[in-house]
Amino acid sequence: MLTRIPERYLVPLYRVEDVRRREQASFAQEGESYAMMHRAGEALYRHILHHNASLKHLSVVVGGGNNGGDGLVVAALAAQDGIEVTVYDCSSKPRTGDAEYAEKVAFGYDTIQITRNIEALNQDPGQVVVDGLLGIGFHPPISEDLANAIAAINQKRAQGAWVVSVDCPSGLDVETGRGALLVEADLVVTFIADKLGHYLLDGAVACHQIVMESLQAVDLLNRPTAYFLTPAVLENYPPCLRLPNSHKGTYGHVTVLGGDLGFGGAAIMASEAAAKSGVGTVTLMTQSRHLSASLMRNPNVMCVSPEDIGLGDTLRSSESVLVIGPGLGRTEWSERNWQAFLATEGPAVVDADALYWLGVYGQPMGRPAVLTPHPGEAARLLQCSTADILEDLVGSAQQIATRFQSVVILKGATSVVVNQNGDVVILGQPCPALAKGGSGDVLSGMVGACLAYYHEPFEAAVIAAAWHNMAANKASLVIGQISMQPYQLLDYLE
Numbered sequence: 001m002l003t004r005i006p007e008r009y010l011v012p013l014y015r016v017e018d019v020r021r022r023e024q025a026s027f028a029q030e031g032e033s034y035a036m037m038h039r040a041g042e043a044l045y046r047h048i049l050h051h052n053a054s055l056k057h058l059s060v061v062v063g064g065g066n067n068g069g070d071g072l073v074v075a076a077l078a079a080q081d082g083i084e085v086t087v088y089d090c091s092s093k094p095r096t097g098d099a100e101y102a103e104k105v106a107f108g109y110d111t112i113q114i115t116r117n118i119e120a121l122n123q124d125p126g127q128v129v130v131d132g133l134l135g136i137g138f139h140p141p142i143s144e145d146l147a148n149a150i151a152a153i154n155q156k157r158a159q160g161a162w163v164v165s166v167d168c169p170s171g172l173d174v175e176t177g178r179g180a181l182l183v184e185a186d187l188v189v190t191f192i193a194d195k196l197g198h199y200l201l202d203g204a205v206a207c208h209q210i211v212m213e214s215l216q217a218v219d220l221l222n223r224p225t226a227y228f229l230t231p232a233v234l235e236n237y238p239p240c241l242r243l244p245n246s247h248k249g250t251y252g253h254v255t256v257l258g259g260d261l262g263f264g265g266a267a268i269m270a271s272e273a274a275a276k277s278g279v280g281t282v283t284l285m286t287q288s289r290h291l292s293a294s295l296m297r298n299p300n301v302m303c304v305s306p307e308d309i310g311l312g313d314t315l316r317s318s319e320s321v322l323v324i325g326p327g328l329g330r331t332e333w334s335e336r337n338w339q340a341f342l343a344t345e346g347p348a349v350v351d352a353d354a355l356y357w358l359g360v361y362g363q364p365m366g367r368p369a370v371l372t373p374h375p376g377e378a379a380r381l382l383q384c385s386t387a388d389i390l391e392d393l394v395g396s397a398q399q400i401a402t403r404f405q406s407v408v409i410l411k412g413a414t415s416v417v418v419n420q421n422g423d424v425v426i427l428g429q430p431c432p433a434l435a436k437g438g439s440g441d442v443l444s445g446m447v448g449a450c451l452a453y454y455h456e457p458f459e460a461a462v463i464a465a466a467w468h469n470m471a472a473n474k475a476s477l478v479i480g481q482i483s484m485q486p487y488q489l490l491d492y493l494e
């Protein structure tokens with residue numbers, strides 16, 4: 001999948017159906033199911049004690065399913081240790097199966113307080129809350145009483161409590177990563193396998209830390225749906241690794257084509273991003289009236305207007321990477337440049353309004369390429385709504401990759417990078433500082449530089465997108481989420 005980045009840096013992620021299949025196979029092998037629930041509770045309790053060595057009081061909020069069953073096992077284990085426990089029972093009907101058994105064990109301890117009044121959580125002396133309301137059996141939309149329970153847990157956390165979620169933050173759709181209202185979890189102890197939704201959209205924001213406990217589940221060796229890239233690996237893979245005995249030719253050439261009237265900054269930022277990512281040489285092709293601004297800002301970037309020199313003449317070697325799109329616009333000038341692009345060969349990064357033209361012309365890329373849509377651009381490429389894209393980020397990115405025969409970076413709070421072979425890498429930590437115009441322009445230039453250096457489009461896309469996110473998170477810590485400008489992340493690439 002990735003040739004340079006070792007697999008140990010990749011966390012395998014699965015869909016719910018795969019987790020369920022492993023769960024069922026484990027029950028069949030073990031001849032019973034409660035043992036696994038007990039192991040889940042034990043694992044949770046161990047993590048709770050690890051983070052709260054002098055635990056005196058535990059608040060356990062439980063729903064009516066097996067997620068609540070896990071919570072009830074924890075309640076019993078804590079009671080056994082002499083810890084004061086209050087169980088907030090939010091079930092709406094009698095428990096069955098393993099959860100019913102866990103209830104019988106827990107409610108057998110007369111030291112456990114049981115209440116159905118979730119409003120009382122606010123006054124609870126405990127500062128550690130177990131969120132066992134909803135797990136992988138949750139199907140949105142959420143009922144009003146469970147929404148109130150989630151709000152109560154979040155309110156308690158806002159007052160300083162430490163919250164651990166059982167398997168997933170309640171309210172999270174672990175398939176899509178969406179949650180209209182969900183628990184914000186200091187720790188998520190997830191079972192059997194890591195789930196996709198923990199790393200996407202609202203899930204990526206709500207899960208502050210995730211640990212996986214496999215519970216000795218049978219491994220069916222099914223292919224993970226995706227992998228999450230651990231950022232630590234990036235220290236070994238900078239955008240363009242500097243070699244002691246090297247020259248500018250070692251690092252390749254990038255041409256950025258874009259910047260129609262009114263959008264000159266986008267192409268300038270993309271070219272600056274390519275340059276600061278360490279590529280050997282950069283050319284900017286843009287509207288003639290933007291040339292002096294680029295020369296003033298980045299004299300290291302060669303610049304020219306496409307009216308003066310043809311695109312084919314600028315892309316001197318087959319090693320050149322063409323980044324098309326930042327500020328390209330949708331005018332006659334834009335379309336002329338899109339057509340000129342189609343007449344060239346060689347690796348390309350297609351971003352912003354070039355994705356609009358890609359949708360209009362509609363043909364597969366026919367060259368090594370990376371497309372960098374946000375969900376709105378992805379929706380246009382697939383002729384569906386943005387909501388459809390958000391319902392299945394991985395599937396949508398894969399459809400675009402197949403249709404246009406290219407690597408795709410579907411951008412978001414975390415980004416989904418896919419290739420035509422079905423490989424999927426999710427990466428990044430949410431960075432609200434990037435929710436500004438210009439972030440995508442910077443990314444496209446970085447992808448261009450990485451493509452010039454690493455050559456392999458999937459690897460280049462993963463490394464560039466991961467560095468873009470990591471540098472932005474570093475920069476925003478120093479500069480601030482509000483005032484940080486996307487191009488400032490370029491000073492945090494090493």
Ligand SMILES: NC(=O)C1=CN([C@@H]2O[C@H](COP(=O)(O)OP(=O)(O)OC[C@H]3O[C@@H](n4cnc5c(N)ncnc54)[C@H](O)[C@@H]3O)[C@@H](O)[C@H]2O)[C@@H](O)CC1
Binds near residue numbers: 036063066135139
């Ligand atoms: N023995 C087992 O089956 C094991 C299950 N595990 C745990 O069990 C969980 C899955 O258990 P379940 O399949 O029982 O499902 P959950 O406990 O996740 O959810 C089912 C419960 O949620 C309610 N619910 C679903 N959607 C709702 C909505 N929109 N609004 C309000 N209520 C809603 C249902 O009425 C039901 O009470 C896992 O997440 C994990 O925590 C683990 O203990 C491992 C072993």
Ligand SMILES: [K+]
Binds near residue numbers: 067135168
């Ligand atoms: K939960």
